[in-house]
Amino acid sequence: MNKKLVSLTLAAFFGTFIADIDVTIVNVALPSIQADVDTTLAELQWIINSYAVCLAAFMLSASGLSNKYGLKKIWMLAIALFTLASFFCAITGNMPLLLIGRSIQGAAGAVIIPGAMSIIFHAFDDATLRAKVVGAWSAFSAIALAIGPSLGGVLVDYVGWPSIFLINIPLGVLAFLLGGWGMSEFAVEKDLRLDVTGQILSIIWLGCMTYAFIEAGHAGILSPEVTVPFATASILFGVFLVFQARSNNPLLPLFLFKKSEFAMPNIASFVLGFSTYSSLFFFSLFFQEAQGVSASQAGFRMMPQFLLTGVVSVFFGWLHIRIGTNRLMVMSYAIIGAAMVMLGFADAGTSYVYTGSMLSVMGVGMGIAVPVTSVCVLNAVEKPRFATASAVMNSLRQGGMAVGIAVLGALLGASAVSHASLQLAEAGIPEAVRHAQVLVFDHVTDAVVPPHCYREAIAYGFQSAMRIAGLACLIISVVLAVYNWKFLELPQYSRKTVR
DSSP: OOHHHHHHHHHHHHHHHHHHHHHHHHHTTHHHHHHHHTOOHHHHHHHHHHHHHHHHHHHHHHHHHHHHHOHHHHHHHHHHHHHHHHHHHHHOOSHHHHHHHHHHHHHHHHHHHHHHHHHHHHHOOOHHHHHHHHHHHHHHHHHHHHHHHHHHHHHHHHTOTTHHHHTHHHHHHHHHHHHHHHOOOOOOOTTOOOOHHHHHHHHHHHHHHHHHHHHHHHHOTTSHHHHHHHHHHHHHHHHHHHHHHHOSSOSSOGGGGGSHHHHHHHHHHHHHIIIIITHHHHHHHIIIIISOOOHHHHHHHHHHHHHHHHHHHHTHHHHHHHHOHHHHHHHHHHHHHHHHHHHTTOOTTOOHHHHHHHHHHHHHHHHHHHHHHHHHHHHTSOGGGHHHHHHHHHHHHHHHHHHHHHHHHHHHHHHHHHHHHHHHHHTTOSSHHHHHHHHHHHOOOOTTSOTHHHHHHHHHHHHHHHHHHHHHHHHHHHHHHHHTTTTTSOOOOOHHHHO
């Protein structure tokens, strides 16, 4: 590759790096933020979901903005905005301002992540070289996820949680400078009309839906706090689909989903976000709150998953040639699902040999699932629609993550309260349910609550969340196997081709 292609590739890598590292590095800091800012379990979920919801909602408009104003210009602007928002998150000291900063990060990340993939697909015409670069991009993304927990844990324990946002600043500046020199402008359509109505509707319905799921965990499914936002989200989602079907330039091109080869991997992408990406929130809570380790220890315990993801991603091009796309899709989601179901049997006293092994297996599955899903989606469309397809895929993945944290978080909370209530009732403590709710959702203990009760309750809730997350991956694996019924056939290739 020439120097400009190298610079362009590195800019895409570093840009994706800062957008991805904020997922794992923030997760491991949640207990410290809760103690410092005095937040509830629901507010902790919003620290992650304010990022995820904006990431998912704005990602759909990323391709339109890039096509109208230029991919390079919009991507560079997003890098600058993300860097500034990171500084804002570091200096704020209260929850509302932190959520604003996280939302801005999410909106900028919505351009950065799919933009990086689009930049790579535009710059590299050779399919084999492109697959290798995509694999390397996935590996770099995995590195960000891998070092995020350990680096974040060390920073939280020895510097303080605001420092987890400050590390984005030098990396953001580096991505900005490399991109400014190495990138060329792509696909500018100055007369393109942006779907502003669709953008507004997508933000509101996704936000309302997420809020309803989060509130369901402690307010109850039939409470007004849940039913009103859920009904609002359902109505607005229907209105959103009607507008998209009638729009000349829709935010979400529904006609693409008529092609099964585009629809199926996008459904899988949503499930990947729902189960795997959302699980980072729960791993952090499990290690720190259920097993009682420090932030830095929790970070190191989460590392095997991401290290294996990075290692396997490096060999994706090799695996892609020898095993085939359909077979890899089925295998990867089955591996992830099996590992997550097995994690559903871990409790407060489970050895790290067990949990670390399952996280490693999960990492192997992720190292295949992330790049193969991307390749499947982008191979299903023509080159001019690469940006749109990438945005849809990543939006569904991040939307799945937001829904996963909300739904599985509600399940964790409800299961934890149920378990704690039973324990307290058996101990003869009056008003067991009220004590259990305060214990789980506000993490407030009193003299009548046994010290071990909180840890055991969180572990029980974690088990419920992992089993459902794993089951979702196993189901989509079976669906993919049925859809691609020829997946057992290995691709034909000659020895000369693979040397």
